[in-house]
Amino acid sequence: MTTLIRAEHIAHSFGNQKILEDISFTVERGEVIGLLGPSGAGKTTLVNILTGQLKATGGSVRTGEEGRREPACLETGIMMDSFGLYERLSVWENLRIFADIYRVSGERIEKLLDRTQLRTARNTAVNKLSKGMRGRVNLCRALLKDADILYLDEPTSGLDPATTWKIHQLIREEREGGTTVFLTTHNMHEAETLCDRVMLLNQGKIVEQGVPGDICTRHNSRGEIEVTLRGGEKHVIPNAPESEILLSTWIREEKILSIHSSEPDLENVFLRITGRRLCD
Amino acid sequence: MRHIITIIKKQIRDTLRNKAVFIQFVMFPALAAFMTKSIQIEGMPANFFVKLFAAMYVGMVPFTNIAAIISEEKEKNTLRVLLMADVTPWQYLAGVGSYVFFFCMLGAGVFCLLGEYTLGERGAFLLIMAAGILASLLLGAAVGAGSGSQMAATSVTVPVMLLFSFLPMFSTFNSDIAKVAKYTYTEQIRLLLDSLGTESGPLEGILIIAVNMILFAGLFCLLYRRQGFRQGRPALTKN
Structure with a gap:
């Protein structure tokens, strides 16, 4: 590394x-x-x-x-928490500005539009996009530079x-x-x-x-394990020798559906x- | 240079979709054309409406436009994104400044064609307008740099714009106002436009416009140093 x-x-x-x-x-x-x-x-x-x-x-x-x-x-590519997009311009125009600054080809914009599934919104003004789509345009811009x-x-x-x-x-x-x-x-x-x-x-x-x-x-720190039995019954038992008999019984009776450590x-x-x- | 051209292209695309800004560019030349062609009063000075609207145009349009552009970009965080993309503040200013200057000079060209001037006077007219537009751009950039949002910028631009744009008109009616107004660049623009075709020397006017520009550049530097284009806290006004 x-x-x-x-x-x-x-x-x-x-x-x-x-x-x-x-x-x-x-x-x-x-x-x-x-x-x-x-x-x-x-x-x-x-x-x-x-x-x-x-x-x-x-x-x-x-x-x-x-x-x-x-x-x-x-x-570096940076995607900020606030979108910082030109709202009156289309998705493509927004990306074109930064492609020009980074000297990135239009072909790369088209590929990114496909990757981010923004192809259909290519010529839509940003102020007409949903928040989720704006988020994707924002990410698309961050990905413009390699x-x-x-x-x-x-x-x-x-x-x-x-x-x-x-x-x-x-x-x-x-x-x-x-x-x-x-x-x-x-x-x-x-x-x-x-x-x-x-x-x-x-x-x-x-x-x-x-x-x-x-x-x-x-x-x-709790050192516990969580056991779910068939039928949905859940037990939290100490991860210690005293649980051995109980666990062995459940295993013999094929009652255990799942067993998990209980780390947070x-x-x-x-x-x-x-x-x-x-x-x- | 590439970054500056990108900013200019971006502004042109944006203007075509921003009717409020687009109207500002064409409103004053259109009004001047309409008034000049439709109102003919006996005894009215030559090119009266051209000079009146040209002085107002210089005081209003470049100033409000550049302040609005910068403050909107700050408010919407687009300026921060541009600066993170290796566009320097000076490249950005050169880009938006060139764009506003170019469009305003197109308007100045319309005023120039409307006036009845000789070829030499037309050249002088455009130079005077260019000086006024530059002064306005510096003042507008200072307001934009010092404001955190468009709303905050507007609260400053409206009174300042009214002051600089209407002083030349008021000074024609009141000699006391004229004594104060003579120190503003817009009044000097009006006086210089009035003096076109006369023998009066423009030296004082040029000096006053130059001093105005230096003061506005100083104000811009001060506000830019306090606030910059990156931080969210406005130096001039609070939201």
């Missing part, structure tokens, strides 16, 4: 208000990394710092492949399940194509299904980071660490 971004001790304040404190992490090439946190946790501020829109008041961010003699300038890293700031916030699913598919395709994705979200299902690694951000600090499954396992999901991990919910 090659490190693309190395952030060390990033801090940021607006006046006396601390927004970010001592944020350190790395982003490896080809991974989908998720930044999870409730509204106001500092996610957008961190993305603004990483994308050079904001200068951090402390710490450093190094971008480009490590180990190279000359630090390479990364091509980016090394894609920053997606709450890409599915407020979108319907069908559009959310389409956007998730596109993110997976990008990842398969080797693009690194930096995703901010407060949707833990999105993070669990899409991200290779996640960072949990609360009040400007990273409170936990790692592979989603590992984080959940680490916080399985990311939402509950976050709740346990911070006392807040991600969707707060």
Whole structure:
């Protein structure tokens, strides 16, 4: 794995208000990394710092492949939480503006319109599109450049399940194509299904980071297993020697329908660490 | 240069769909044409309506247009997206400024054709209009840079526009107003247009317009430094 971004001790304040404190992490090439946190946790501020829109008041961010003699300038695609589209112009005209700026061919726009299923809306003015379609135009614009890293700031916030699913598919395709994705979200299902690694951000600090499954396992302090018997009866029993007899009985009687460890999901991990919910 | 041309192309496409902006560009030349052709009063100065509407055009159209464009782009976040796409603030300003300047000069061309001027006077007319349009653009860019939204920009542009556009008219009726108005670029534009074809020297007028432009450029720099095009918090007005 090659490190693309190395952030060390990033801090940021607006006046006396601390927004970010001592944020350190790395982003490896080809991974989908998720930044999870409730509204106001500092996610957008961190993305603004990483994308050079904001200068951090402390710490450093190094971008480009490590180990190279000359630090390479990364091509970045950015999808912001606000759409920033020209509402009177058509979908195609909006994309054409940025294709001209990036020196991208019209052919690439057409391919992206197909990938994002916006072909039928090609000549429709943006102010006549639904929120979900605007979200896809926004993503389409971020994908115009053949980016090394894609920053997606709450890409599915407020979108319907069908559009959310389409956007998730596109993110997976990008990842398969080797693009690194930096995703901010407060949707833990999105993070669990899409991200290779996640960072949990609360009040400007990273409170936990790692592979989603590992984080959940680490916080399985209850040490219980959940057993569902045929007929729908559910039992939560200690993951300890005293449960052996009960389990053996159920197995002998072929009563067990499913058996699960009872580690918490990311939402509950976050709740346990911070006392807040991600969707707060 | 490529980025500037992209911004100009974008503005032209947008104007064709934005009737409010498009009407502003054509309204004053159309009014001047209508009044000049339909109202003939004995003793009325030559090119009266052309000069009157040309001075108002210079004070209103470039100023309100560029302020509206910049503030709308800030409000809708499109300016932020452009800046993230490696368009520099100066390329953006050059793009929207060139676009407004070009369209306003088309209007100035219509005024010029409506007036009964010699070839030399027509050249001078266009130069005077160009200077006025540039001054208005600087003032409008300052208001746009200092406002966080279109609504906030409008609350500033309306009184400023009325002040600069109507002072030349009021100054013809009241000598006290004329003493103050002479320091505004719009009044000097009117005086310079009045002096076309006469022997009176334009030096004072040119100097006053130049000082106005320097002041507006300074105001723009001040507001741009305080607010920039990236941050959401307006320096001039609050929402």
